[in-house]
Amino acid sequence: MYVIAVASQKGGVGKTTISLNLGLALARAGNRALVLELDAQGSLGLSLGLADRARPGVAELLTGAERLESVLLRTRDPQLQVLTVGRVDPTTVAGFEDALTRAPVLPSVLARLAPDFDLVVVDCPAGLGKVTTRALEVATHALLPLQAEPLALRSVGQLLAVIDRVRAETNPRLSMLGMVLSMFDRQASASLDVAETLWTRFPDGIILDTVIPRDEAFLEASLRGAPLLLMQKRPPPLARVFDQLANDVLVRLEPTSPDDDDGPISLLL
Numbered sequence: 001m002y003v004i005a006v007a008s009q010k011g012g013v014g015k016t017t018i019s020l021n022l023g024l025a026l027a028r029a030g031n032r033a034l035v036l037e038l039d040a041q042g043s044l045g046l047s048l049g050l051a052d053r054a055r056p057g058v059a060e061l062l063t064g065a066e067r068l069e070s071v072l073l074r075t076r077d078p079q080l081q082v083l084t085v086g087r088v089d090p091t092t093v094a095g096f097e098d099a100l101t102r103a104p105v106l107p108s109v110l111a112r113l114a115p116d117f118d119l120v121v122v123d124c125p126a127g128l129g130k131v132t133t134r135a136l137e138v139a140t141h142a143l144l145p146l147q148a149e150p151l152a153l154r155s156v157g158q159l160l161a162v163i164d165r166v167r168a169e170t171n172p173r174l175s176m177l178g179m180v181l182s183m184f185d186r187q188a189s190a191s192l193d194v195a196e197t198l199w200t201r202f203p204d205g206i207i208l209d210t211v212i213p214r215d216e217a218f219l220e221a222s223l224r225g226a227p228l229l230l231m232q233k234r235p236p237p238l239a240r241v242f243d244q245l246a247n248d249v250l251v252r253l254e255p256t257s258p259d260d261d262d263g264p265i266s267l268l269l
Protein backbone atom coordinates (compact mmCIF):
# COMPACT_ATOMS: atom_id res chain seq x y z
CA MET A 1 0.00 0.00 0.00
CA TYR A 2 1.33 3.39 -0.98
CA VAL A 3 0.91 6.19 1.54
CA ILE A 4 1.16 9.63 -0.03
CA ALA A 5 1.56 12.53 2.42
CA VAL A 6 0.27 15.76 0.89
CA ALA A 7 2.19 18.41 2.82
CA SER A 8 3.17 22.05 2.68
CA GLN A 9 4.45 24.60 5.09
CA LYS A 10 1.87 27.16 4.05
CA GLY A 11 -1.86 26.89 4.59
CA GLY A 12 -4.39 27.51 1.86
CA VAL A 13 -2.23 26.18 -0.96
CA GLY A 14 -4.67 23.48 -2.03
CA LYS A 15 -3.62 20.42 0.04
CA THR A 16 -7.15 19.41 0.97
CA THR A 17 -8.53 20.15 -2.49
CA ILE A 18 -5.77 18.11 -4.10
CA SER A 19 -6.05 15.24 -1.61
CA LEU A 20 -9.77 14.83 -2.19
CA ASN A 21 -9.83 15.25 -5.95
CA LEU A 22 -6.68 13.21 -6.44
CA GLY A 23 -8.09 10.45 -4.23
CA LEU A 24 -11.22 10.30 -6.35
CA ALA A 25 -9.24 10.35 -9.59
CA LEU A 26 -7.01 7.53 -8.34
CA ALA A 27 -10.11 5.54 -7.41
CA ARG A 28 -11.60 6.10 -10.86
CA ALA A 29 -8.35 4.86 -12.34
CA GLY A 30 -9.03 1.54 -10.63
CA ASN A 31 -7.24 1.85 -7.30
CA ARG A 32 -8.76 1.20 -3.90
CA ALA A 33 -8.11 4.62 -2.43
CA LEU A 34 -8.54 6.23 0.98
CA VAL A 35 -8.30 9.93 1.75
CA LEU A 36 -7.09 10.25 5.34
CA GLU A 37 -7.41 13.61 7.03
CA LEU A 38 -4.91 14.49 9.76
CA ASP A 39 -5.68 18.21 9.93
CA ALA A 40 -7.49 19.09 13.16
CA GLN A 41 -9.19 21.96 11.35
CA GLY A 42 -11.30 19.41 9.57
CA SER A 43 -11.61 21.12 6.21
CA LEU A 44 -11.92 17.82 4.37
CA GLY A 45 -15.15 17.02 6.17
CA LEU A 46 -16.35 20.53 5.55
CA SER A 47 -15.57 20.35 1.85
CA LEU A 48 -17.55 17.11 1.72
CA GLY A 49 -20.53 18.89 3.17
CA LEU A 50 -20.31 17.23 6.58
CA ALA A 51 -21.41 19.62 9.27
CA ASP A 52 -18.70 20.88 11.59
CA ARG A 53 -17.52 18.09 13.91
CA ALA A 54 -20.42 15.94 12.85
CA ARG A 55 -18.77 12.63 12.15
CA PRO A 56 -16.41 10.56 14.22
CA GLY A 57 -13.03 9.89 12.67
CA VAL A 58 -9.36 9.79 13.59
CA ALA A 59 -9.93 11.54 16.93
CA GLU A 60 -12.35 8.82 18.03
CA LEU A 61 -9.90 6.10 16.97
CA LEU A 62 -7.30 7.73 19.20
CA THR A 63 -9.56 7.70 22.23
CA GLY A 64 -10.79 4.22 21.46
CA ALA A 65 -14.38 5.45 21.26
CA GLU A 66 -14.86 4.03 17.77
CA ARG A 67 -13.57 1.12 15.74
CA LEU A 68 -11.83 1.59 12.40
CA GLU A 69 -14.63 -0.10 10.43
CA SER A 70 -17.22 2.30 11.79
CA VAL A 71 -15.37 5.54 10.99
CA LEU A 72 -14.47 4.77 7.38
CA LEU A 73 -16.89 6.68 5.15
CA ARG A 74 -18.00 5.09 1.94
CA THR A 75 -18.50 7.34 -1.07
CA ARG A 76 -20.44 7.27 -4.32
CA ASP A 77 -17.35 5.71 -5.88
CA PRO A 78 -17.04 2.19 -4.48
CA GLN A 79 -13.26 2.37 -4.81
CA LEU A 80 -12.96 5.51 -2.67
CA GLN A 81 -13.35 5.81 1.09
CA VAL A 82 -12.70 8.76 3.35
CA LEU A 83 -11.51 8.93 6.96
CA THR A 84 -11.98 12.41 8.36
CA VAL A 85 -10.25 13.84 11.40
CA GLY A 86 -13.35 13.48 13.56
CA ARG A 87 -14.49 15.72 16.37
CA VAL A 88 -11.56 17.78 17.56
CA ASP A 89 -12.47 20.61 19.86
CA PRO A 90 -10.44 23.70 18.89
CA THR A 91 -9.30 24.00 22.51
CA THR A 92 -7.86 20.49 22.58
CA VAL A 93 -5.94 20.44 19.32
CA ALA A 94 -2.61 20.07 21.13
CA GLY A 95 -3.86 16.98 22.97
CA PHE A 96 -5.16 15.50 19.72
CA GLU A 97 -1.81 16.12 18.04
CA ASP A 98 0.06 14.54 20.95
CA ALA A 99 -2.10 11.45 20.83
CA LEU A 100 -1.78 11.24 17.06
CA THR A 101 1.98 11.49 17.09
CA ARG A 102 2.52 9.10 19.99
CA ALA A 103 4.34 6.18 18.51
CA PRO A 104 2.07 3.29 17.60
CA VAL A 105 -1.32 4.73 16.69
CA LEU A 106 -0.87 5.89 13.11
CA PRO A 107 1.28 2.96 11.95
CA SER A 108 -1.16 0.49 13.45
CA VAL A 109 -4.14 2.13 11.73
CA LEU A 110 -2.24 2.01 8.43
CA ALA A 111 -1.31 -1.62 8.98
CA ARG A 112 -4.98 -2.45 9.45
CA LEU A 113 -5.92 -0.54 6.29
CA ALA A 114 -3.21 -2.17 4.18
CA PRO A 115 -5.14 -5.29 3.08
CA ASP A 116 -8.08 -3.22 1.83
CA PHE A 117 -6.43 -0.29 0.07
CA ASP A 118 -3.88 0.25 -2.68
CA LEU A 119 -3.30 3.89 -1.83
CA VAL A 120 -3.81 6.27 1.05
CA VAL A 121 -3.68 10.02 0.39
CA VAL A 122 -2.91 11.83 3.66
CA ASP A 123 -4.19 15.39 3.94
CA CYS A 124 -1.72 17.03 6.37
CA PRO A 125 -2.20 20.23 8.35
CA ALA A 126 -0.23 23.26 7.23
CA GLY A 127 3.23 23.68 8.66
CA LEU A 128 6.19 21.55 9.60
CA GLY A 129 4.88 20.58 13.00
CA LYS A 130 4.71 17.18 14.57
CA VAL A 131 1.66 15.93 12.66
CA THR A 132 3.24 16.60 9.28
CA THR A 133 6.50 15.08 10.48
CA ARG A 134 4.65 12.01 11.77
CA ALA A 135 2.80 11.67 8.46
CA LEU A 136 6.12 11.75 6.63
CA GLU A 137 7.49 9.13 9.01
CA VAL A 138 4.76 6.67 8.07
CA ALA A 139 4.44 7.62 4.38
CA THR A 140 6.00 5.98 1.37
CA HIS A 141 5.81 9.19 -0.67
CA ALA A 142 5.57 12.96 -0.24
CA LEU A 143 3.58 15.15 -2.59
CA LEU A 144 4.12 18.87 -2.11
CA PRO A 145 1.59 21.35 -3.48
CA LEU A 146 3.16 24.68 -4.13
CA GLN A 147 1.05 27.74 -4.66
CA ALA A 148 2.20 29.62 -7.72
CA GLU A 149 3.16 32.81 -5.88
CA PRO A 150 6.56 34.21 -4.88
CA LEU A 151 6.41 33.50 -1.13
CA ALA A 152 5.89 29.81 -1.77
CA LEU A 153 9.46 29.45 -2.94
CA ARG A 154 10.80 30.52 0.42
CA SER A 155 9.03 27.81 2.37
CA VAL A 156 9.74 24.87 0.13
CA GLY A 157 13.40 24.58 1.17
CA GLN A 158 12.43 24.04 4.80
CA LEU A 159 9.99 21.28 3.92
CA LEU A 160 12.60 19.55 1.77
CA ALA A 161 14.97 19.72 4.76
CA VAL A 162 12.35 18.05 6.98
CA ILE A 163 11.88 15.31 4.38
CA ASP A 164 15.65 14.74 4.26
CA ARG A 165 15.81 14.55 8.04
CA VAL A 166 12.90 12.11 8.30
CA ARG A 167 14.47 9.97 5.61
CA ALA A 168 17.83 9.95 7.37
CA GLU A 169 16.49 9.37 10.88
CA THR A 170 13.34 7.30 10.78
CA ASN A 171 11.91 6.47 7.36
CA PRO A 172 14.51 5.58 4.70
CA ARG A 173 11.80 4.36 2.33
CA LEU A 174 10.20 7.82 2.03
CA SER A 175 10.40 8.99 -1.59
CA MET A 176 9.72 12.36 -3.04
CA LEU A 177 6.80 12.00 -5.42
CA GLY A 178 7.17 15.58 -6.56
CA MET A 179 5.87 19.10 -6.26
CA VAL A 180 2.68 20.16 -7.91
CA LEU A 181 2.03 23.76 -8.85
CA SER A 182 -1.41 24.77 -7.65
CA MET A 183 -3.58 27.84 -8.08
CA PHE A 184 -1.67 28.67 -11.21
CA ASP A 185 -2.89 31.82 -12.91
CA ARG A 186 -1.86 32.12 -16.52
CA GLN A 187 -2.76 35.80 -16.54
CA ALA A 188 -0.51 36.68 -13.59
CA SER A 189 3.15 37.31 -14.21
CA ALA A 190 3.94 36.30 -10.59
CA SER A 191 2.53 32.83 -11.26
CA LEU A 192 4.60 32.51 -14.41
CA ASP A 193 7.73 33.71 -12.61
CA VAL A 194 7.30 31.10 -9.89
CA ALA A 195 6.75 28.36 -12.44
CA GLU A 196 9.83 29.41 -14.35
CA THR A 197 11.96 29.58 -11.21
CA LEU A 198 10.78 26.14 -10.14
CA TRP A 199 11.44 24.57 -13.49
CA THR A 200 14.92 26.05 -13.70
CA ARG A 201 16.01 25.82 -10.08
CA PHE A 202 14.93 22.32 -9.14
CA PRO A 203 16.38 19.17 -10.65
CA ASP A 204 14.57 17.66 -13.59
CA GLY A 205 11.56 15.59 -12.69
CA ILE A 206 10.79 17.05 -9.26
CA ILE A 207 8.00 19.24 -10.60
CA LEU A 208 5.06 17.21 -11.86
CA ASP A 209 3.86 17.98 -15.37
CA THR A 210 0.31 18.57 -14.21
CA VAL A 211 -0.40 22.12 -13.13
CA ILE A 212 -3.58 22.92 -11.18
CA PRO A 213 -5.05 26.20 -12.46
CA ARG A 214 -6.62 28.81 -10.23
CA ASP A 215 -10.32 28.56 -10.82
CA GLU A 216 -13.46 29.76 -9.07
CA ALA A 217 -14.97 26.33 -9.52
CA PHE A 218 -12.88 25.01 -6.61
CA LEU A 219 -14.35 27.43 -4.16
CA GLU A 220 -17.84 26.64 -5.33
CA ALA A 221 -17.15 22.91 -5.10
CA SER A 222 -15.99 23.18 -1.50
CA LEU A 223 -18.97 25.36 -0.61
CA ARG A 224 -21.31 22.81 -2.15
CA GLY A 225 -19.57 19.92 -0.42
CA ALA A 226 -18.46 18.00 -3.48
CA PRO A 227 -15.28 17.09 -5.25
CA LEU A 228 -15.12 18.82 -8.63
CA LEU A 229 -15.80 15.66 -10.49
CA LEU A 230 -19.17 15.23 -8.84
CA MET A 231 -20.33 18.82 -9.14
CA GLN A 232 -22.49 18.11 -12.17
CA LYS A 233 -23.68 15.01 -13.98
CA ARG A 234 -21.22 15.89 -16.69
CA PRO A 235 -17.93 16.71 -14.89
CA PRO A 236 -16.47 20.15 -15.60
CA PRO A 237 -13.42 20.06 -17.89
CA LEU A 238 -11.30 21.17 -14.95
CA ALA A 239 -11.89 17.83 -13.24
CA ARG A 240 -9.74 16.31 -15.99
CA VAL A 241 -6.73 17.98 -14.40
CA PHE A 242 -6.97 15.49 -11.56
CA ASP A 243 -7.14 12.53 -13.92
CA GLN A 244 -3.92 13.87 -15.36
CA LEU A 245 -2.44 14.36 -11.88
CA ALA A 246 -3.47 10.80 -10.93
CA ASN A 247 -1.76 9.56 -14.03
CA ASP A 248 1.43 11.49 -13.20
CA VAL A 249 1.33 10.06 -9.70
CA LEU A 250 0.74 6.47 -10.81
CA VAL A 251 3.61 6.62 -13.29
CA ARG A 252 5.92 7.79 -10.51
CA LEU A 253 4.70 5.18 -8.05
CA GLU A 254 5.45 2.40 -10.47
CA PRO A 255 8.75 3.22 -12.08
CA THR A 256 9.45 1.15 -15.17
CA SER A 257 11.77 -1.68 -14.39
CA PRO A 258 15.28 -1.43 -15.82
CA ASP A 259 14.64 -4.37 -18.15
CA ASP A 260 11.75 -2.57 -19.87
CA ASP A 261 12.63 -1.98 -23.49
CA ASP A 262 12.80 1.79 -23.81
CA GLY A 263 13.27 1.86 -27.59
CA PRO A 264 11.03 3.78 -29.98
CA ILE A 265 7.47 2.52 -30.21
CA SER A 266 6.25 1.72 -33.68
CA LEU A 267 3.04 3.53 -34.64
CA LEU A 268 2.05 0.87 -37.14
CA LEU A 269 0.94 -2.49 -35.85
Ligand SMILES: Nc1ncnc2c1ncn2[C@@H]1O[C@H](COP(=O)(O)OP(=O)(O)O)[C@@H](O)[C@H]1O
Nearest residue numbers: 011012013014015016017183213214215218219
Ligand atom coordinates in the same frame (compact mmCIF):
# COMPACT_ATOMS: atom_id res chain seq x y z
N1 LIG B 1 -6.81 25.71 -7.83
C1 LIG B 1 -7.58 26.47 -7.06
N2 LIG B 1 -8.17 27.58 -7.55
C2 LIG B 1 -8.96 28.36 -6.78
N3 LIG B 1 -9.26 28.09 -5.50
C3 LIG B 1 -8.73 27.00 -4.93
C4 LIG B 1 -7.86 26.12 -5.67
N4 LIG B 1 -7.49 25.11 -4.84
C5 LIG B 1 -8.07 25.34 -3.65
N5 LIG B 1 -8.83 26.47 -3.70
C6 LIG B 1 -9.60 27.07 -2.62
O1 LIG B 1 -8.67 27.67 -1.73
C7 LIG B 1 -9.02 27.40 -0.38
C8 LIG B 1 -7.88 26.64 0.31
O2 LIG B 1 -7.72 25.38 -0.32
P1 LIG B 1 -7.39 24.08 0.51
O3 LIG B 1 -7.40 22.93 -0.43
O4 LIG B 1 -8.30 23.98 1.69
O5 LIG B 1 -5.90 24.39 1.00
P2 LIG B 1 -5.06 23.79 2.23
O6 LIG B 1 -5.59 22.43 2.51
O7 LIG B 1 -3.65 23.77 1.71
O8 LIG B 1 -5.21 24.74 3.36
C9 LIG B 1 -10.34 26.62 -0.42
O9 LIG B 1 -11.39 27.52 -0.27
C10 LIG B 1 -10.36 26.03 -1.82
O10 LIG B 1 -11.67 25.85 -2.28
Ligand SMILES: [Mg+2]
Nearest residue numbers: 015016039043
Ligand atom coordinates in the same frame (compact mmCIF):
# COMPACT_ATOMS: atom_id res chain seq x y z
MG1 LIG C 1 -6.30 21.63 4.31
